[in-house]
Amino acid sequence: MGVIQVDGLVKSYGDVRAVDGLCFGVERGELYGFLGPNGAGKTTTIRVLTGQIRPDSGTVRILGTDPVADPLETRRCVGIVPEQGSPPSFLTPREYLEFVGSVRDLDPDTVAERTDRWATRLGFERKLETLHTDLSRGQQQKVMLTQAFLHEPDVVVIDEPLANLDPLVQEQVKQFLVSYAAGDNAVFVSTHNIDVAEEICTRVGIVANGELVTERSLEGHTAPRSTTSRASTADAGDDSLLEVFLEQVNETDVRDAPSLEQRGSDR
Numbered sequence: 483m484g485v486i487q488v489d490g491l492v493k494s495y496g497d498v499r500a501v502d503g504l505c506f507g508v509e510r511g512e513l514y515g516f517l518g519p520n521g522a523g524k525t526t527t528i529r530v531l532t533g534q535i536r537p538d539s540g541t542v543r544i545l546g547t548d549p550v551a552d553p554l555e556t557r558r559c560v561g562i563v564p565e566q567g568s569p570p571s572f573l574t575p576r577e578y579l580e581f582v583g584s585v586r587d588l589d590p591d592t593v594a595e596r597t598d599r600w601a602t603r604l605g606f607e608r609k610l611e612t613l614h615t616d617l618s619r620g621q622q623q624k625v626m627l628t629q630a631f632l633h634e635p636d637v638v639v640i641d642e643p644l645a646n647l648d649p650l651v652q653e654q655v656k657q658f659l660v661s662y663a664a665g666d667n668a669v670f671v672s673t674h675n676i677d678v679a680e681e682i683c684t685r686v687g688i689v690a691n692g693e694l695v696t697e698r699s700l701e702g703h704t705a706p707r708s709t710t711s712r713a714s715t716a717d718a719g720d721d722s723l724l725e726v727f728l729e730q731v732n733e734t735d736v737r738d739a740p741s742l743e744q745r746g747s748d749r
């Protein structure tokens with residue numbers, strides 16, 4: 483069983499079936515990219531995975547926890563960066579990270595050391611004592627990434643990890659995500675950015691209309707392939723990931739067509 487295991491997941495909002503029988507698994511050592519056009523069901527899946535909403539049916543496990551039955555336990559052992567998540571406007575990064583550290587049962591010295599390390603890595607060390615309300619969106623995203631990794635969780639779930647970051651920081655974050663996953667952890671990222679997924683992911687799943695339409699192991703990455711998904715699995719071949727994406731998504735009756743303009747955005 484994978485450290486993330488999703489089986490038969492269904493979630494509707496009224497008569498909109500946002501997730502429709504989704505099945506996939508993610509193993510340790512994988513950096514798994516969850517790709518799909520607008521409205522495909524990515525954020526809904528992440529919200530279920532991280533215990534923010536309850537599914538209509540299906541089972542979900544992360545590190546053996548059940549985010550539906552025990553969302554607090556899931557959040558204790560998983561790092562999460564939600565879509566458009568932002569740190570509290572009335573706290574500084576240091577205050578917020580101290581708070582997150584105490585909730586995660588870290589001792590203050592460890593929190594201080596990791597806070598300084600991450601602030602230096604991402605270049606916000608001079609903003610540690612500034613209220614979040616006075617930080618840019620990109621600076622707030624750096625704080626959100628820091629809080630997700632503060633307790634060095636075995637699984638991290640990130641919705642659009644590079645959103646609002648400048649190119650230099652994007653490179654650092656990409657390298658960090660690759661090395662973190664390689665350290666026997668699992669990193670699950672939802673993204674529109676096909677180029678980034680192709681560059682850093684060990685495997686991608688393409689979702690359309692709430693269903694996983696294909697998975698693809700990426701050349702040059704050696705993490706184990708899950709055997710648990712019911713989607714067709716394509717080996718890295720001659721087709722680019724963009725071609726696979728368009729082919730799969732065009733075969734499906736998508737609610738919103740994928741926008742090629744998304745390619746290269748948020749980088």
Ligand SMILES: Nc1ncnc2c1ncn2[C@@H]1O[C@H](COP(=O)(O)OP(=O)(O)OP(=O)(O)O)[C@@H](O)[C@H]1O
Binds near residue numbers: 496498499500524
């Ligand atoms: N709270 C909600 N109430 C009603 N419908 C919703 C709600 N949240 C999402 N939906 C609908 O569910 C579907 C899936 O949305 P979701 O946000 O999961 O997609 P997504 O793949 O994350 O899209 P995007 O890439 O645009 O962020 C969409 O049709 C969306 O309009």
